[in-house]
Structure formats: structure tokens, C-alpha cells
Amino acid sequence: MIIKIDFESEVPIYEQLRRQIIEGIALGNLKLGESLPSVRQLAEDIGINLHTVNKAYNELKSDGYLNIDRRKGAVVSETLPESTEDFDKKLEEGFTYLISEAYLRGKKIDDILQLCSGIFKKYIKIDK
Amino acid sequence: MIIKIDFESEVPIYEQLRRQIIEGIALGNLKLGESLPSVRQLAEDIGINLHTVNKAYNELKSDGYLNIDRRKGAVVSETLPESTEDFDKKLEEGFTYLISEAYLRGKKIDDILQLCSGIFKKYIKIDK
Amino acid sequence: MIIKIDFESEVPIYEQLRRQIIEGIALGNLKLGESLPSVRQLAEDIGINLHTVNKAYNELKSDGYLNIDRRKGAVVSETLPESTEDFDKKLEEGFTYLISEAYLRGKKIDDILQLCSGIFKKYIKIDK
Amino acid sequence: MIIKIDFESEVPIYEQLRRQIIEGIALGNLKLGESLPSVRQLAEDIGINLHTVNKAYNELKSDGYLNIDRRKGAVVSETLPESTEDFDKKLEEGFTYLISEAYLRGKKIDDILQLCSGIFKKYIKIDK
DNA sequence: GTGGTCTAGACCACC
């Protein structure tokens, strides 16, 4: 599992980390039940502070993507969180924002659908 | 054009404003060439700081959505910005993030495509 | 609203703070919608680090007791969180632990019920 | 006597063990004077570290629930500890915390009393 | 002024 942080980005480091771990699970690079590196290890590998890794791990934990096992450290949850009303709302808002701007910049509906399909298909082969 | 700000959102107020103006244009609630309320006016209507409105207008201006006219104030640009490489990248990143999480939470590809279509179709009738 | 921290306690400071704020709401010392002191202010008053206060506020926020308003700082939520399955489970576990030990130490059922009633009645007059 | 450890709980393993032994006594699954499994045996059965079991046993011993007998190993004390001022204080604090949060989440006084009664009655039939 | 982020370093509890 390779993590790439853009230190120039507006997106906070812990959030970039959180997103890449989620995508890592979706892509199958991280299996359910698999252990993640310790906060210290990962922090050193990336070259950031361990508290920043900790924050990412904790957010993922409270969203249900990770569990903290007292013996094994952070592990990918065996049962991923389900869709909630809040998530659906967040999803719709996110898409609305992206699509409205894409529309103004001349994207056609097929451009959007194709882009989404392409992304989704990278995940669709993974068995949960 | 009605603006709704969520003061408890994680999204900054100026950014919420920016997004709603973009969506307003996409929906046709704001016509190309139409004047927006003055900074002062809008700030008062929404009950926010004048600088906040200013920041939103300025961002929209530098993205090419608005022009600042000395006499008419802020007006929606007659020629909207085109798609750029940067925008395409931002679009793909945004979709990747949303879709990977949606996938993990059990959304199917059809759910996503349908959601996107539904959003896009609200715009597609508008004549630019 | 007076906060008392026991620096000798096994309970972490941020957790003591969290509990006292919850009890403060229950007692009516903190009204719904009321603003809390800023993290810096409260940290200084109690004589602890601002990050510790921040952690307490953030936990209360993610549990739904507080909102972070971009203009007013932390405010008590207008609509308190409802009971969830998780909470019910936590509640039962907490009671089970306390009562089993109390039983072994000779407490009678009436002692327990009276203690609980006494505590609850301090809250029961508050109008939400 | 069956022990169930949740390795992902926030409650330390030794504390989970300690609580379950106390509840085991309260439920009558462990009789007064009965021997507990050896540290080594129990650690192996549960699949945890030997030191962890040891810590639980030692805490129970210093609270007066267990005696360490050179020949028979750990045995449940014949005379259970009485209520102390410290314990009463801990009990009240524990209830206060649980009840205040339950109150905010909409629990009624009868919900609480019924829950407590239900728990207590599981113990009340046991002859000490 | 507010909270959010990041770094740094320390100590502790747990296993």
C-alpha cells in the first residue's frame, strides 16, 4: 500500500491519508481484517508527525472503516459501514457541486457518466 | 435567487456561497449577464460579514464566472470558463473520493449513475 | 458553569470535561443553543492545554451534543441526540458493571433504585 | 464460567476480565470459596497474555474478591468486601454519568429503574 | 477573535 501526500494541497494531510486508505480498501490493496502500519511507522514512512496519522486513523475508526485491536493495532474492519442518511446527503451534495460546475464548463452528461463508470469499475472486481 | 447558508457546516461560508451561485447559474436562476446583488446588500440579506461575500465574488471572478463591472457591480459572465486540465484533474479526484467511499458503503454502479443523471438533468434544459 | 477537574483521577481530563458538560446540560446550567467558552478561554480557566479542551469539544460534537458554529464557536446543540442501539448497549453494560459490584458489596435493590431516582430527579424539572 | 473478551473494546482486557469475574460471582456461576483456573490455564483458554490475567487477579485480590492460596491458586473469597466510602462515591459518580447522558437522550426515570431492577434481579436469587 | 492543522516531545497504560 503506497501513500502519496501532496504537501501543497489545500486538503489537510490527515484527510488525504484518510481518503487514500478508503480508496485502498475499495481497490483491494487493503484486505478486510488486514493490519495497517503502526502510527509511528507510517508517520516515519511518509515523513509526517505521528499525531497526524493518528488523527486519520481515528476518523476512520469512528466512521467504522478501522478497528483498533489492542493486540494488533489498527486493522481494517471486517464489516464495513453501511450507507446512512447522512452519507447519502453528503454524497448528493458532493455530486451536485462537482456536476454543476462541470456542466457550466461544457461537460456533457455522457462525459460524467463515463468518468464515473470508469472509476467505479476499478473497484467492482473486489470481493468483500 | 435564494441563498441558504449552514453556519454549522464544515464548508466555509464563502465556499457555500460560491457553490450556490455556480449552481444558480447552472439551474438558470441566474442568467448570463445578469447582475448580482451588491456585496453589501447580499451580506445584509444573509446576515454574514461583508468580507465573506467579497471573497466568494472574487473567487468566482478569478475562475471566470463573474465579471466585476464598475457601474453594474458583479454580473454573471457572458462566456463561461472552459474546461481546463486542472479542472479535469480536480473533477476526477473529487469523483474518485466520493465513489470509492460510496462503493464501500454498498452503492451499486447504477445507484451512482442514476444519482448523477438526476442531478445533471436539472441543468440540461437550460439554454445558455 | 463551573468545571472541576481532578488531576489525580484515572479518568482522562478531556473525558471529565465531556461528562461535566453533559451533566451541565442535563442540570440546565447550560441551555440548548447556549455558547460555550472558547477553547482557549476554558483551557486557561481550568489551567489545562487548549488541545485537551478541543478534544472534549470534538467528542461532544461528534456525539451530537455540541455544534461548532463558524461565528459563535461551540454552542450546545438545539436538538440533542436520540438514543441509539449502541448507546443502549453501552448503558446496559455500564449499569451491569456497577450493579453487580454493588450487589456483592451488600447493596440492596432499593438502595440502587433510590440512588438512581435521586440522581434523575435533579434533571427532571428541566424543560428541553 | 465462560469469559468473552472484546479485543476491540476501549475497556482494557484485564478490566473486562475483572468485571466478568465479579459478575460471575454475582450470578452464582462462581461460588464463594471456589477455585479459579490458574493464570496460565486461563490465559491460554482466552488466548491472551499471561500477565494480563495476572493483573486482573491481583486487582481482584486487592479489592478483596479473591484470595491467592499457595496450593489452590486463586479462590473466590469466602467473605466479600463491604461497601466503603470510596466505593459509594465511585458508585454515585458512575450512576450520575450514565443517568445524565441517558436523560439527555430521552430516557425516562422508569426506563432507568426498570433496567436496573432487571439487572439486579438476576443476582438476587443467589445465596451467598 | 475563533477553531483547525501540524509539529515536537514527553509520559503512561496495555499487552
Place this chain on the structure above:
DNA sequence: GTGGTCTAGACCACG
């Protein structure tokens, strides 16, 4: 070894 807690100090975005 692991994560959890606390402190300290810095900088930034926001309003």
C-alpha cells in the same frame, strides 16, 4: 512494541 493522553508552540483560514 502498541496506542492514548497531555503539553507546548506555531501557523493558518475564517469571519
